[in-house]
Amino acid sequence: MSSLTVRDVHVRLGHKQVLAGVSAMFAPGQITCVVGPNGAGKSTLLTLLAGLRKPDSGEVRVDDAHIGALPPRIRAQRIGYLPQIPEVAWAIDVRTLVGLGRTPYIGARGLTAADDAIVDRAMENAGIAAMANRDVTSLSGGERARALIGRALAGEPEWLLADEPLTGLDPGYQLEVTALFRRMAGNGCGVIVTLHDLHMALRMADRVIVLAEGRVLADDTPMRALAPAILTQAYGVETRFWDGAAGPVIEIVGGRG
């Protein structure tokens, strides 16, 4: 079975020790949510897993291979990454944007007929087939987010790493994107997302990792990892679980002040 592993990674940015000895093993076919207060090192962890940054010490492995030892193209074929602040510089159409997801596969001739078919399927799955010819700059925030996820789908990654994919989306789109991740995990993809919304983490994750000050505070099922004692330690807030209509709900009862 394939795996993505970090072992005792340390990262220092300027004067700040962003990650201080994080170890975790990720499994395919699961949604893993990484939560934690601002500056806990969530995004940095994701860039390590994507192979975009080298840890100061410790290692990141894909199966048994060192991530740095993989040729960039192969790494990109296996690991898809959605940055926190999505940038689309030019007024390309949605189809072209999704087609960029095929970059690690194409040669000098550009997209082949097989690539085109995969792009079509990715757009279908992301629910953006109807806007294939629309200019990316004309899309709403939610449409844009789905178009970018469509781009990640087109790369057919074994691992999808998404940094704050739900930020700025209205509740309807949040559920839609969550459902999309669930389908990908159902197809065997290992989905790793960072989230601010604890409630969404509780709702979508198979497993939750709580980071605080560059260390793993909890790595468990959502109910256990997001237990009141841990959240108090991580965020300094007092919480409790409620039984909601669609499953348990985290209520924030009191804060630091």
Add this chain to the structure above:
Amino acid sequence: MTAISRGALFAILLLAMAVLAIASLSAGKMWVPWSAWFAAVDDPRWTIVFELRLPRTVLAIAVGMALGASGAALQGYTRNPLADPGILGVSSMAAFGAVMTLYLGMSVTFPWLLPVGAMLGAFIGVGTLLLLSGSASSLLTFVLAGMVLNTLSTAGVALALNLAPTPWAVNEIVNWLMGSLADRSVEEVRMALPFIAVGCAILFTMPRALDALTLGEAGARSLGISMERTRLWLALGVCLAAGASVAVTGVIGFVGLVTPHLLRPLVGSRPGALLLPSALAGAVIVLAADIIVRLMPSAAELKLGVAMAAIGGPFFLMLLINLRRKAA
């Protein structure tokens, strides 16, 4: 949305280039009709066409392609529609490099030093740009870095003029700086063409990287693009193509700015798809401008660089106003 098919775009550009190339061989102070091209070798008209106008036409095409491709590549890399070898200071750095060889008088004994100086200047220019801008390559840092390079190289050139040993040297430098295709010989073609060809060839291998950069640097790297290699290729391609162009023609600005901008809507805004059409259109623009300059009824021939600046300046202004409107 691609407004017209790629095949049609290439056909139109190549046709325009062919027509203008023929016109460029015929037009000038003396009109040489097609029928006289293959007159006897001792006919003066043969000399005009093949020894004066042919090198000039070939250089117009080569320089136009170099500037068009460099502009498209720089805009794609910086994700900035205002990038261009001229505005980013690469051309003026090349000019500075060339002027240094003129000033030191070395170009008389070793003519090949001038293009080497120009390309070295261009390389330092692109290299400094890429270093200065680093990973936070915002529109502002690039334009500011370009301004710094432009200021420094202008100061360098002024210093060379100031300290020039003879009025003759001053005259040579000034004339050369204004940018022109007049009186270029087969020598210049031989000097510049190989470098321009290699530079363009390097730039033409970059579509995949430039397309991926649409998603920003992190996005491109996550798609398996090596930024180190992309930067190196870009610096080499631009310094060879733009540097060699500046070496033989002086600074001809705005071609690299205007051309990609005009073609962008026609290729669906994909930066990689813009490279080749932009090179062809650059050749078309320089050819056309050079013909117009030749036909101007003025005592001294209008310099091509001056003419392009006169057209490009207002265009640049328009672009800025449009950008502001979009941002507002």
